[in-house]
Amino acid sequence: MESENPADTAQRLAELRQEHRQLDEAIARLVADIEADELAVKRLKKRKLWLKDCIVRLESALIPDEPA
Numbered sequence: 001m002e003s004e005n006p007a008d009t010a011q012r013l014a015e016l017r018q019e020h021r022q023l024d025e026a027i028a029r030l031v032a033d034i035e036a037d038e039l040a041v042k043r044l045k046k047r048k049l050w051l052k053d054c055i056v057r058l059e060s061a062l063i064p065d066e067p068a
Contacts, residue, residue: 006062013058016051023048 004012027044030036 009058009062013055013062016055016058020048020051020055023051 023044027041027048030041030044
């Protein structure tokens with residue numbers, strides 16, 4: 001991941017954030033549905049958490065290392 005240029009990383013970050021928002025909306029719709037499949041909701045939430053972890057990693061990769 002370090003070999004990517006910052007523009008590529010920023011683009012990937014934007015894509016992950018968009019997918020994260022879309023999952024948030026999908027989860028909200030499923031939770032509002034009384035007949036929603038609990039397993040599907042759990043899977044979406046797990047995917048959302050994984051995306052959040054990826055977003056945090058990419059954000060930290062964009063921050064330049066400072067010498068101590």
